[in-house]
Amino acid sequence: xxxxxxxxxxxxxxxxxxxxxxxxxxxxxxxxxxxxxxxxxxxxxxxxxxxxxxxxxxxxxxxxxxxxxxxxxxxxxxxxxxxxxxxxxxxxxxxxxxxxxxxxxxxxxxxxxxxxxxxxxxxxxxxxxxxxxxxxxxxxxxxxxxxxxxxxxxxxxxxxxxxxxxxxxxxxxxxxxxxxxxxxxxxxxxxxxxxxxxxxxxxxxxxxxxxxxxxxxxxxxxxxxxxxxxxxxxxxxxxxxxxxxxxxxxxxxxxxxxxxxxxxxxxxxxxxxxxxxxxxxxxxxxxxxxxxxxxxxxxxxxxxxxxxxxxxxxxxxxxxxxxxxxxxxxxxxxxxxxxxxxxxxxxxxxxxxxxxxxxxxxxxxxxxxxxxxxxxxxxxxxxxxx
Ligand code: AN7
Numbered sequence: 001x002x003x004x005x006x007x008x009x010x011x012x013x014x015x016x017x018x019x020x021x022x023x024x025x026x027x028x029x030x031x032x033x034x035x036x037x038x039x040x041x042x043x044x045x046x047x048x049x050x051x052x053x054x055x056x057x058x059x060x061x062x063x064x065x066x067x068x069x070x071x072x073x074x075x076x077x078x079x080x081x082x083x084x085x086x087x088x089x090x091x092x093x094x095x096x097x098x099x100x101x102x103x104x105x106x107x108x109x110x111x112x113x114x115x116x117x118x119x120x121x122x123x124x125x126x127x128x129x130x131x132x133x134x135x136x137x138x139x140x141x142x143x144x145x146x147x148x149x150x151x152x153x154x155x156x157x158x159x160x161x162x163x164x165x166x167x168x169x170x171x172x173x174x175x176x177x178x179x180x181x182x183x184x185x186x187x188x189x190x191x192x193x194x195x196x197x198x199x200x201x202x203x204x205x206x207x208x209x210x211x212x213x214x215x216x217x218x219x220x221x222x223x224x225x226x227x228x229x230x231x232x233x234x235x236x237x238x239x240x241x242x243x244x245x246x247x248x249x250x251x252x253x254x255x256x257x258x259x260x261x262x263x264x265x266x267x268x269x270x271x272x273x274x275x276x277x278x279x280x281x282x283x284x285x286x287x288x289x290x291x292x293x294x295x296x297x298x299x300x301x302x303x304x305x306x307x308x309x310x311x312x313x314x315x316x317x318x319x320x321x322x323x324x325x326x327x328x329x330x331x332x333x334x335x336x337x338x339x340x341x342x343x344x345x346x347x348x349x350x351x352x353x354x355x356x357x358x359x360x361x362x363x364x365x366x367x368x369x370x371x372x373x374x375x376x377x378x379x380x381x382x383x384x385x386x
Contacts, residue, residue, distance in 0.1 A: 014040050017178045018078055020229050024181070024213065025079055025174055027086065034081045034111045036068035039178055043186040043346070048314040051331045056341035059330060060191070061311075062183055065319055065352030069131060072203060072350045073103035075179060076172030081107040083171045084163045090114065093162040095149030097199065097273045098128030099351055104165050105135035116162060118142055118149035123272050125320065125356035145267065147278040167202030168280050176203055180210025181229065183346055190214070191245045193339050195330040196348040197322050198249035198258060198296065199274035201285035203350065208288035211244045245346070247294035248339075249285065250329035252304060252322075258285065258296040270301040270359060273322035273351060299328040305363055307331065308353070318353030318360075326350075 016035030018025060027033075046052050046059045064072035081104075084092055091114040094104045101117035101124075108115035115137035119129070123145070132139050142149050150166065157164035167173060184190050190211060198204055251258055255267030255275050264277035279285065289296060299307075304321050307328035311317045326347040333339045353360055370376035 016078060017075060017175065018082055021178050021181060022230065024178070024229070026171065027079065027082060031082060031086045033078060034085055034107055035078050036074065036106065036110060038067045038074035038078050039182065041066045041179075041182070043183060044315070044317065046315055049310060049331070051335055055334050057334050057339065057343050057345055059327075059334075059345045059347060060187065061315075061317060061319075061327065061347045061349050062179060063317060063319070063349050064179065065323065065349055065355075069099075069103045069106045070127075070352035070355060071099040071103060071320075072176065072179065072348065073099045074107070076167060076169075076175040076202070076206070077103040077107045077165065079175030080163075080165045080169050080171040081111050081113070084113065084165070085111050087163070089161075089163040091116065091162040092165045093153050093157055093160075094118070094164065094166045095146055095153045096124070096128075096166075097146045097275055098124035098132075098355070099273055100166060101137065101139070102128045102131035102135075102355075105132045105137035108137065109135045114138070116140060118153055120145045120149060120275075123275060125272055126358055127355040146276050147267075150278070150280065166280065167200055167206075173202055173206040173209060173281075176206035177210030177213065179348070180207045181214060184211075184214055185229075187344065187346070189344070190243045191346040192343040193248055193294075193330070193345045194245040194348070195248045195250060195326045195333075195345060197271075197274055197325045197350055198251050198285065199255070199276040199279065199322065201249070201258075201279040201281035203348070204247055204249050204288055205281040205284040207348075208247055208284075208292060211292075215244050244292060245294075247288045247292040248329065248333070249289060249294070249296045250325045251296065251298045252325060253298045253300045256296075256298040257282075258289075259298045269304075271304055271320075271322035271325060272356075273320060274325070297329050297333070299325050299332070303328045303332075305359075308360075309363060311349075312353065317349065319349040320351040320353050320355045321359055323349040323351050 017039030018033035043060045067074040093116040095118040105115045118140045121141040252269035254269040267277035308324035
């Protein structure tokens with residue numbers, strides 16, 4: 001065994017979520033993680049957004065855009081690709097609205113495996129396309145949407161020696177559930193409401209798995225160190241076990257099958273990441289919503305972009321449009337009292353704003369061009385001071 005293949009001993013340095021939560025994951029103890037240091041993302045309290053400040057609520061965002069490939073997908077991908085290696089796989093495949101393909105391409109590169117990614121032609125954000133291409137995956141653009149791609153890759157994975165790494169792969173959800181563990185550790189308790197964007201509905205399903213798991217294993221916990229994970233969170237877990245948040249899923253109005261109560265043939269939204277009409281985790285997400293006494297709601301593209309801009313301008317947090325639907329919806333539900341005062345709210349920001357520079361630039365004030373002279377620059381500054 002070379003040193004590169006040896007599992008990292010837990011403790012000294014954060015080395016990814018597989019090492020930290022291995023005993024909560026369906027992986028063998030001796031399997032080395034295919035890791036890029038994913039997870040351990042910051043939980044940031046919103047402090048400047050007027051609609052939040054006006055109410056007695058605390059809203060934290062879990063900024064998943066700070067994962068290695070800049071989206072939450074890395075949590076599931078580290079586990080799915082580690083498992084693929086454990087099983088002797090040589091290639092992975094996925095359909096994607098962009099982030100899954102970026103993550104699959106990166107983790108496959110890390111594992112020295114081939115990756116094939118199917119994306120809807122012209123409908124993925126530029127940064128995500130650049131990632132899939134740079135990491136050397138075989139990018140296959142289809143003249144159809146994500147749902148068509150999904151149907152294809154499921155059939156291909158049945159017939160060809162390629163491992164499907166969409167979230168129908170159970171190891172993906174196992175990895176993604178760790179975000180719920182982290183939130184409890186960071187907050188010191190589970191939130192009352194967990195708001196997140198819903199596309200394929202894997203993430204809401206995975207978080208619910210995580211919260212349920214956390215609340216169901218009080219027996220093995222101690223108070224001196226964390227008996228739940230191999231990290232150093234040292235939570236007094238017995239205090240938090242009973243509670244689970246209400247799961248609140250927000251969709252874009254043009255791509256909202258959970259609101260319509262049926263699958264959609266032609267989903268459409270500026271938030272291309274969640275331009276999905278046939279969610280793969282349909283039943284599981286309904287269960288999460290029902291069991292947690294949560295709900296689904298929708299936001300228009302206008303509301304989504306406004307929330308993205310608000311987060312960027314007021315809080316210094318740049319997320320991609322699909323991520324902002326969680327904050328757009330939460331602000332509205334806080335305003336109307338559906339999320340009551342006194343609540344602790346967590347919104348997941350699933351991906352980084354740099355993924356989609358086109359949409360960002362389109363909705364921003366263009367740069368001003370002046371001559372390279374003191375007076376010209378000074379004038380702009382004075383004109384814009386207030
Ligand atoms: C930024 O990459 O489905 O409800 O193929 O990229 O778990 O699907 C992306 C989904 C939210 C929705 N936010 O999560 C893909 C893909 C961002 C996303 C979602 C996605 P799920």
